């Protein structure tokens with residue numbers, strides 16, 4: 762009986778998303794590099810973010826900050842499809858070899874920054890037009906850091922903030938706080954093909 766060949770990559774809205782079976786990803790794993798705060802794969806919420814941006818082209822997307830980037834595919838999509846200058850930020854330095862592989866596969870590059878949400882100050886945030894994040898509200902302990910990041914980004918003048926999530930409860934706490942303080946809404950979002958994903962996007966408009 763012939764063995765089924767593993768899927769090594771998938772196409773989504775113009776970019777290539779490597780799977781854990783992709784030779785470039787396997788090479789990094791063989792070096793023993795293992796992200797430790799859940800940045801160990803491409804998460805479905807990134808598809809929500811990419812699809813939302815694909816359907817709602819942003820007005821201000823020259824400089825994009827992708828926070829809690831993991832493998833960085835949402836930022837890579839902005840670099841490739843919107844021509845954005847992207848900074849990819851994560852607290853875990855071990856995500857970056859994977860992000861670099863994904864960026865190379867897509868023929869783009871993004872600036873890499875190791876930082877926690879809490880350390881991104883207003884001076885840094887003021888350099889960006891749009892802040893994006895996917896699946897960064899996965900623990901109750903993340904509600905304060907993510908909410909405070911949104912507050913600082915708004916007061917730094919970041920024009921649009923988008924946080925996609927599979928609708929975990931800490932996300933709704935972040936969203937509720939944002940809706941009380943800013944011009945923000947929750948948009949339900951779903952993708953069917955070629956990758957299925959479902960959840961919501963917190964959209965903060967600050968233009």
Ligand SMILES: C[S@@+](CC[C@H](N)C(=O)[O-])C[C@H]1O[C@@H](n2cnc3c(N)ncnc32)[C@H](O)[C@@H]1O
Nearest residue numbers: 798800803804807829830831852853877878895
């Ligand atoms: C569930 S993964 C999502 C990764 C990527 N956005 C995606 O959708 O594929 C969450 C990411 O947030 C990062 N992270 C968690 N806490 C963080 C913090 N306090 N500051 C910055 N990054 C953080 C993790 O290292 C991880 O890469």
